[in-house]
Amino acid sequence: MKAFPKLPNMEFGTTPKEMAQERTALVLQASVFDAENDCSMCSKRNPPCPGPSIKWIQCDSCNRWFHDQCVQRDTPQLEDGDPRECCFCKA
Template sequence: MQHPVQQDTYSCGVMVMMMAKAVMEAFPKLPNMEFGTTEEEMAEERTAMALELLEASVFDAENNCSMCAKEESPGSALTDWVRC
């Protein structure tokens, strides 16, 4: 199966996810894997993936800690907490 090659030492996870997505979307046919692999393109894809995951989650950024997802601060309910 022909596919793009990673150009840096830290985007393997992004590449694997992009390749898996291409395989799933083309199934049962073989995918046509054509996507850019520059550092900038990988950064853009990483951001797009993060946004897609967050939008699909039930996480409420207004009421949940961005680190642990708890709905209440560890201290007083009136604390303007710095998210854990």
């Protein structure tokens, strides 16, 4: 039994919301995702399809950043004055 590592303290609520929050926290702790420099959709610094320039869009609700290609928004859609909500906030 000494060969096994000590189990972490796992105290959290069991409501669906509490469990979802705990899963999110565990994933973020183990992640190498850099929220300041990586797209929240594809998790990469550069967009998946090369283009003339990299355009970034910030969600007005959660403040996450996305490549315009990843959220499939173009310049006319962004200039119409509608709030910029990501797919995570719209759901």
